[in-house]
Amino acid sequence: MELNIQSNISLxxxxxxxxxxxxxFFIEVNDNETLTKIFKKGLFKENFFILGAGSNxxxxxxxxxxxxxxxxxxxxxxxxxxxxxxxxxxGEVWNDFVWYCIEHNYAGIENMALIPGTxxxxxxxxxxxxxxxxxxxxxxxxxxDTLSGTFKTFKKEDCNFSYRDxxxxxxxxxxxxxxxxxxxxxxxxxxxxxxxxIATQLIKENITQPSIADxxxxxxKIRVEKLPDPSTVGNAGSFFKNPVIxxxxxxxxxxxxxxxxxxxxxxxxTKLAAGWxxxxxxxxxxxxxxxxxxxxQALVLIxxxxxxxxxxxxxxxxxxxxxxxxxxIVLEREVNLL
Numbered sequence: 001m002e003l004n005i006q007s008n009i010s011l012x013x014x015x016x017x018x019x020x021x022x023x024x025f026f027i028e029v030n031d032n033e034t035l036t037k038i039f040k041k042g043l044f045k046e047n048f049f050i051l052g053a054g055s056n057x058x059x060x061x062x063x064x065x066x067x068x069x070x071x072x073x074x075x076x077x078x079x080x081x082x083x084x085x086x087x088x089x090x091g092e093v094w095n096d097f098v099w100y101c102i103e104h105n106y107a108g109i110e111n112m113a114l115i116p117g118t119x120x121x122x123x124x125x126x127x128x129x130x131x132x133x134x135x136x137x138x139x140x141x142x143x144x145d146t147l148s149g150t151f152k153t154f155k156k157e158d159c160n161f162s163y164r165d166x167x168x169x170x171x172x173x174x175x176x177x178x179x180x181x182x183x184x185x186x187x188x189x190x191x192x193x194x195x196x197x198i199a200t201q202l203i204k205e206n207i208t209q210p211s212i213a214d215x216x217x218x219x220x221k222i223r224v225e226k227l228p229d230p231s232t233v234g235n236a237g238s239f240f241k242n243p244v245i246x247x248x249x250x251x252x253x254x255x256x257x258x259x260x261x262x263x264x265x266x267x268x269x270t271k272l273a274a275g276w277x278x279x280x281x282x283x284x285x286x287x288x289x290x291x292x293x294x295x296x297q298a299l300v301l302i303x304x305x306x307x308x309x310x311x312x313x314x315x316x317x318x319x320x321x322x323x324x325x326x327x328x329i330v331l332e333r334e335v336n337l338l
Contacts (some may be wrong), residue, residue, distance in 0.1 A: 090120025
């Protein structure tokens with residue numbers, strides 16, 4: 001069967017910012033065989049970009065090349081004593097996968113409920129929320145090598161995971177296409193309520209012995225209160241990474257800003273809340289042409305109506321400049337700019 005290559009396709013339905021840009025060529029991939037066909041046609045030697053749910057990308061101009069959208073589906077599980085190895089195809093929607101695991105009592109990813117995106121993107125970003133990171137539950141992934149046309153398995157130790165980072169964003173950026181991810185979960189839940197507003201919300205709802213479903217439900221509620229729904233307000237969730245700085249630099253900031261939110265990390269590092277830094281610079285809820293900053297969470301940039309990608313990009317430049325001038329910290333964008 002021949003490849004189905006579409007031409008001159010609008011990308012608006014395929015990015016959560018709702019940016020109207022076009023791509024020369026568009027290919028949907030729902031199985032490994034299609035990747036092999038693309039390789040044999042030599043298309044990986046052309047300009048290409050791998051797209052999942054489009055929740056972590058900002059198109060700033062027409063894409064001159066091939067957008068390859070991963071849509072493969074399927075979940076399998078293998079139970080070994082109290083541990084369960086759950087494998088999901090890259091095109092599975094992340095939140096659907098989280099709830100599949102909860103319904104089967106597979107614990108470990110409930111704190112990451114409602115993170116936008118697909119399973120295939122989860123190791124690339126080392127996604128995380130509310131005290132849990134992907135690296136905590138990652139076992140292995142299968143990926144297609146666009147240089148050799150072969151499939152390779154990456155174990156956890158191969159991935160160089162760190163905060164919102166992995167080998168797929170650094171040394172191997174753009175080379176490998178993740179096709180399936182296996183997570184090491186547990187049949188014995190270890191409930192984590194230590195981060196953010198989870199514990200407060202549990203008390204409010206009078207839940208004293210929360211299940212993993214309770215945690216996922218509460219995390220989802222908190223996220224919905226803070227983040228706009230992309231179906232009504234274009235956005236890509238957190239636009240910036242929370243900065244991690246040396247502890248001695250943090251001590252200096254603490255003397256100037258005693259209420260600054262912070263989270264101690266390993267190796268004498270401290271993580272700060274990018275949203276708080278942006279809010280202190282007066283950006284929360286501010287409009288910038290057709291773009292803007294979300295009124296409930298300054299970490300989120302939005303497409304108010306018909307913003308261009310360039311407009312949102314210019315807004316991010318202004319925010320980075322203001323935070324640097326006020327705090328001496330350079331924010332890093334979390335989204336991919338194209």
